[in-house]
Amino acid sequence: xxxxxxxxxxxxxxxxxxxxxxxxxxxxxxxxxxxxxxxxxxxxxxxxxxxxxxxxxxxxxxxxxxxxxxxxxxxxxxxxxxxxxxxxxxxxxxxxxxxxxxxxxxxxxxxxxxxxxxxxxxxxxxxxxxxxxxxxxxxxxxxxxxxxxxxxxxxxxxxxxxxxxxxxxxxxxxxx
Numbered sequence: 001x002x003x004x005x006x007x008x009x010x011x012x013x014x015x016x017x018x019x020x021x022x023x024x025x026x027x028x029x030x031x032x033x034x035x036x037x038x039x040x041x042x043x044x045x046x047x048x049x050x051x052x053x054x055x056x057x058x059x060x061x062x063x064x065x066x067x068x069x070x071x072x073x074x075x076x077x078x079x080x081x082x083x084x085x086x087x088x089x090x091x092x093x094x095x096x097x098x099x100x101x102x103x104x105x106x107x108x109x110x111x112x113x114x115x116x117x118x119x120x121x122x123x124x125x126x127x128x129x130x131x132x133x134x135x136x137x138x139x140x141x142x143x144x145x146x147x148x149x150x151x152x153x154x155x156x157x158x159x160x161x162x163x164x165x166x167x168x169x170x171x172x173x174x175x176x
Contacts, residue, residue: 009070009071010068010069010070010075010109010112010113011068011069012066012067012068012069012078012113012116012117013066013067013069014064014065014066014067015065015066015067015077019067022067022074023065023067023077026074026076026077026099026101027077027099029099029101030077030097030099033099033102034133037130037132037133037134038130038132060081060096062081062082062083063079063080063081063082063096064079064080064082064121065077065078065079066078066079066080066117068100068113070104070109075100075101075103075104076098076099076100076101076104076113077097077098077099078095078097078098078099078113078114078117079095079096079097079098080093080094080095080096080117080121081093081094081096082094084126086126086128086157086163086165087124087126090124091123091124092123092124092125092126093121093123093124093125093126093168094125094126094127094128095114095117095125095126095127095128098110098113098114098117100113110139110143111143111146111147114140114143114144114147115143115147118147118168119168121168122168122169122170123167123168124165124166124167125164125165125166125167125168126163126164126165127140127144127163127164128157128161128162128163129161129162129163129164130161131159131160131161131162137162140162140164141154141162141164144164144166148166152164152165152166153165153166
């Protein structure tokens with residue numbers, strides 16, 4: 001399968017209860033990627049489980065988990081929260097988690113998937129990039145700017161993380 005074939009024919013669907021174990025297994029790959037800059041370590045059981053994270057991916061009220069498939073194979077996920085730790089009680093969207101398997105990166109698939117997620121959830125958005133995650137700090141500002149057609153607002157948290165803030169109108173449709 002060549003690069004263009006890998007990024008065509010993708011779907012992004014809500015995770016159903018039968019797919020929860022699949023999402024947790026993909027979460028292991030996600031946490032492994034994070035271990036490169038967070039120092040998180042594997043447990044005695046051979047699993048990454050930073051503070052019960054993988055078991056709670058889909059369980060939080062107000063979260064929508066979306067499974068990415070390419071050619072019908074699992075390839076990543078996006079988890080959107082209707083709350084943000086930065087918005088107080090303001091209704092908004094927060095990109096709680098976003099993961100594309102390494103095999104599918106660097107082909108603008110992540111950009112297309114992010115655009116699809118933004119299109120599905122119009123309104124105010126918050127997207128956080130950990131200061132240690134240099135790839136995310138390059139990816140999100142560029143993707144959001146191309147999606148909107150202008151640079152989003154941003155601020156630095158007390159931990160040094162970067163947060164983009166922007167609003168998606170119901171007819172934005174920025175990423176192609």
